[in-house]
Amino acid sequence: MxxxxxxxxxxxxxxxxxxxxxxxxxxxxxxxxxxxxxxxxxxxxxxxxxxxxxxxxxxxxxxxxxxxxxxxxxxxxxxxxxxxxxxxxxxxxxxxxxxxxxxxxxxxxxxxxxNLTVRQKNQALLAMFQSLPAASSINYSPVETTEPDVVYVFTDVDCGYCRLLHEHMPEYHANNIEIRYLAYPRAGIGSKAFNKLVSAWCADDRHDVLARVKNGTAVNAEEYTVADDCSKSVEEHYELGQKIEITGTPTNVLPNGKVIPGFTQADQLKTLIDS
CATH class of the missing domain: 3.10.450.70 (Disulphide bond isomerase, DsbC/G, N-terminal)
Structure with missing residues (x-):
């Protein structure tokens, strides 16, 4: 019900x-x-x-x-x-x-x-994401390349398909895809999910803490320090997602600006990028 x-x-x-x-x-x-x-x-x-x-x-x-x-x-x-x-x-x-x-x-x-409309819209969306400082997102880059395909992914902590995507990170890297996570607490700013994302974005080891909060592991308060810049990044990512009207997580933004909702296998995502 x-x-x-x-x-x-x-x-x-x-x-x-x-x-x-x-x-x-x-x-x-x-x-x-x-x-x-x-x-x-x-x-x-x-x-x-x-x-x-x-x-x-x-x-x-x-x-x-x-x-x-x-x-x-x-x-x-x-x-x-x-x-x-x-x-x-x-x-x-x-x-x-x-x-x-x-x-x-x-x-x-x-x-x-x-389709000239879609092309113009995608270009406009891509410009929004490329204007984000690299430090504002939590990035997972392939080790053996210097020019990966960058995909922005809106993610939440209490999201099964977000966890699934994270578990497949080695496969994205094998396809020369860099994942840049943007925080999107679906419950909104100030929610429990928002606070968990802030703990990851404000942590000294952001990769470790993000992986743990995605898996439901508690994070000690001394592992992160809430500061204006990192908490503001979470708010800005959420507002950007609202602005472009995403409907859930994960939501992927490809290098050409095309928005792909939901979990997508690495090889399929690579095909979409190259098409």
Whole structure:
């Protein structure tokens, strides 16, 4: 009964997010139109006034969509603009602002159609992860290579498939894959899982403590010192996972920015990386 209730709650939460996002499109039409109208009028007014108006419009989009608007640019298709949101979502709007849609835009390239929307979204997501300091994640690197394929993995301590992934670490290394763990306590900031992850991120031997908390072993208080930088990393990782709307752990982010949920065998993950 509890599992069923939880599934319903998760479904309702996801449905509400989608409904809110779709409803917001009606408002973005007018706002994006204002941006482009401002850009046009800026040609006959001062540059300072045009920049100020653009900033105000961008702030309004952020309010409507519930995610800051990162960039508005020309799309590969004539008379169509690309609105990139801060969480990686892509919205398309006509240049006059009368129509907007969410969907995949394909382009013909090298005798095949390429999903341009997914490619742009993946590039935006990858930039988010590459901006993370290497020291903020707990990294497991292959010993016999200097250029491994880096895969970011959102992990939790009370997660069976996260433990399974960790047990297969030698196989990932054999496939030239470096695993960089990002903390994602599914129960949220301040939960028991959050505190366990903080103990690992703040430990002198982070690899040892993380392996032990994943296996349910208690950690002595003297083995770690909670500091602002390490506890903040756990919070930032959780917030990043929320931002890109991951649905569980483990969740893998490949070198091309593609997000793969769930446990994936090392050889299958390597195939996805190379494809």
């Amino acid at each position: 509890l599992n069923t209730t939880r599934e319903v709650e998760l479904h309702m939460t996801h449905s509400c997010k989608e409904a809110q996002f779709k409803l917001s499109l009606a408002s973005i039409v007018a706002i994006v139109a204002m941006i482009f109208a401002t850009s046009t009028s800026a040609e006959t007014s001062s540059d300072a006034q045009g920049v100020s108006s653009d900033k105000d419009a961008m702030k309004e989009i952020a309010k409507v969509l519930g995610s800051p608007t990162k960039e508005v640019s020309d799309s590969p298709m004539n008379n169509l603009k690309t609105v990139e949101l801060d969480n990686g979502r892509i919205v398309y709007t006509t240049t006059d602002g009368e129509y907007a849609f969410v969907g995949d835009l394909y382009g013909w390239n090298d005798e095949k159609f390429v």
